[in-house]
Amino acid sequence: MSMLARTDARVRPQDTEFGRDVIAGLRARPKWLWAKYFYDDRGSELFEQITALPEYYPTRTELGILEHRAAEIARFIPPGAALIEFGSGSTVKARIVLRAAPVAAYVPVDISAGFLNSEAAQLRRDLPHVRVLPVAADFTKPFELPQSVRSRPHVGFFPGSTIGNFEPSQAAEFLRHAGRLLGPGAHFIVGIDLVKDERVLEAAYDDAAGVTAAFNLNLLRRINRELGADFDVGRFRHKALYNGAQRRIEMHLESQADQNVLVCDRVIAFAAGETIHTESSYKYTVESFQALAATAGWSPAAVWTDPKGYFSLHALAKR
DSSP states (O other), X not given: OHHHHHHHHTOOGGGSHHHHHHHHHHHSSSEEOOGGGGOSHHHHHHHHHHXXXXXXXXXXXHHHHHHHHHHHHHXXXXXXXXXXXXXXXXXXXXXXXXXXXXXXXEEEEESOHHHHHHHHHHHHHHOTTSEEOOEESOTTSOOOOOGGGTTSOEEEEEOTXXXXXXXXXXXXXXXXXXXXXXXXXXXXXXXXXXXXXXXXXXXXXXXXXXXHHHHHHHHHHHHXXXXXXXXXXXXXXXXXXXXXXXXXXXXXXXXXXXXEEEXXXXXXXXXXXXXXXXXXXXXXXXXXXXXXXXXXXXXXXXXXXXXXXXXXXXXXXXX
16 A cells, blocks of 8 residues: 555656646647546536536436436336446436336446545435446546446446537547447437527526636646646636537636746746637537437437427437
8 A cells, every 4th residue: 555655656747647638738729628627526516516507408408308208218228237327427317217217237437536436325325226336437438347237238328418528520439439338239328419599508608606617717726736737717717609610619718818827847828818628518400419420330219309409318229
């Protein structure tokens, strides 16, 4: 134990994957950072607050679909299956499926180990008949399923329109990656945010209470804490806009002045008004998402939407 601690202490921040990714993004033109790094424990807590905001329609709309269509969704989950949730976060949506379907095991996969294990412990108390086997991992990369579920039928679960955070080519690659993990004949339940009025979209990503702003700015605080950087968070502001040509919402952190920031022993210069692009959230039509999924080896099996046509849940079948 002590030898491991001494070894870890010698790892320089710039030699970690997080450090390398941050430096690469901040030295690029324009500057950018991976959205997956939002989700440290504090970021995960803030995101859960975002989901309850009046402006943030995706969570309550998707929950409505799940609650009304749970029996239909359960038909795509065979008895004794393992439900594997990519980027699980809160288990609120998974609980609806777990109560409706004959699932034997639930495997939540998330990069935020603290939040993941807290949610898993509560779920074990609430649903003792389901084996809960959390995996702390970056779900976009290869990871190992628990040994006890490898021989079971696998059903993937990826709600929340998180796939919209990927560039379309990355989304297709993720779908291929999920297909390899889940295996032939598997089903995959995926949440997709639909194209809609840009005023609705921009309000959802720039709420009046400032929770989304705090979520975005928390990324700079994480970089300060974990990489020893010296961002003055007060000299950056949250910015959200809809890019109609790309059909995506963009989140940025905008520098409020000319300034230099030290990150991993490197000086990063910012001009006043320069931004770090921290997230894109692509919006799809039902047809455009099904076409994307087809390029990755998935066939449409069913789709469910809400009355306003704001959101969709897709059942995909692995060819």
